[in-house]
């Protein structure tokens with residue numbers, strides 16, 4: 833398990849799970865907007881990554897041309913402790 837610091841709160845997520853970061857955080861009550869429920873279309877689950885390591889960008893994320901330091905939480909999984917901020 834790794835610790836994910838999100839907008840002032842800490843959550844524990846399983847870095848070995850196949851489940852994406854957005855779903856693991858939402859299961860614990862994190863208020864992430866996820867309008868397309870993980871389909872990689874809406875971008876409402878975007879996060880700013882202040883520190884930590886995530887899985888590589890998916891083809892979907894690469895096509896979206898997100899600003900530097902931003903990821904889609906439905907398209908990645910934690911690989912270390914993280915400090916992130918929700919964009920929406």
Ligand code: FES
Pocket residue numbers: 854865866867868869870871872873874875876877878904905906907
């Ligand atoms: S939930 Fe829609 S892009 Fe992530």
